[in-house]
Amino acid sequence: MKFHNTIAMLDALIAAPSISCVNPKIDQSNREVINLLANWCQDLGFSCEILPIPNMPDKFNLIATLGHGEGGLVLSGHTDTVPYDLEQWDVDPFKLTEKDGLFYGLGTSDMKAFFALVLEAVKKFDPKQFKHPLILLATAEEESGMDGAKALLNTWKTGARHAVIGEPTNLRPIRMHKGIFMESIHLQGLAGHSSDPSLGNNALEGMHLVIAELIKWRQQLQSKYHNPLFQVPVPTLNLGHIHGGDNPNRICGGCELHIDLRPLPNMDIQELRGMLHQKVTQAVADTGLGVEFTALFDGIPAVETAQDAEIVKVTQKLTHHEAEAVAFATEAPYLQQLGIEPVVLGPGDIAQAHQPNEFINGQRLQPMTEVLVNLIRHFCL
Known part of the structure; x- marks a missing residue:
């Protein structure tokens, strides 16, 4: 891999602007982020499919699959960020900056760090050992209208039944959110x-x-x-x-x-x-x-994954936290419509999302990587 560690990958993702906004003067393509992820995934043996979003030029989803068969695990996130107010930032939003163990940059917490950690976790495995597939799903336009996730309803047929969406949750599993x-x-x-x-x-x-x-x-x-x-x-x-x-x-x-x-x-x-x-x-x-x-x-829509769902029980065990409920919305209901039971679980902090000087705490990176490793082991091996 060209970028061989978590921080280098996160640095490259942050340096790739991918703002989604209802104002076309601010809105940007997410293609550069998709290309980075696809290249890294291919280096690890994933089969990659880049899907244009209908009626949205320069917007794309990525479905990267490692292994074959039914079931398995989806690790999902969105590639876009919100806009930013440069005058309110103390650092360059598009350059990963570390200060006192905190990593600053637009999208660090919400939610580009999750992708880097997924790829770091995958490197711990020999894909030949997989009995069920691992799917990395990277979507467009979550911040503006969920268009990437909605497009999946017409374009993606999957046998997967479990998903983790890496939105910022302070390493606590979320099984319900409001609509x-x-x-x-x-x-x-x-x-x-x-x-x-x-x-x-x-x-x-x-x-x-x-x-x-x-x-x-x-x-x-x-x-x-x-x-x-x-x-x-x-x-x-x-x-x-x-x-x-x-x-x-x-x-x-x-x-x-x-x-x-x-x-x-x-x-x-x-x-x-x-x-x-x-x-x-x-x-x-x-x-x-x-x-x-x-x-x-x-x-x-609002979403609820049952308390006794396997993905809920496993994430609770790995994080040592009971699954919770939040007011913010995610792409979970669209995965649910595809027959997948989703849990929202990520290393970031929702208090940092959409804020100037957005950061992710470096102390969350290794624990989240370990959770991902154990999720892959449980659902794919």
């Missing part, structure tokens, strides 16, 4: 002179009715759904952005509200979106206001 979707609600009224309310139809007043109904609905959801394993044990509905009207002496002719809703496992996003539309429409049914909905983010 999320975001919606825009736009009310169309009629502007007019504020001296005579009959000259218009105030969309801002209509949105007052909508907000009252959404808060009532939120209370109903939180009374019905509760899971004590989550730090916030109920579904949340956040009123995140509102804008309406243009001047105090004009009746507000239009008003828009943005919300996000984060459901617990076993709450269906499409059903919730339908209920949202119904509640809002009913709230303004007698006002004469027009209503328009726009999905700002189609959504990521």
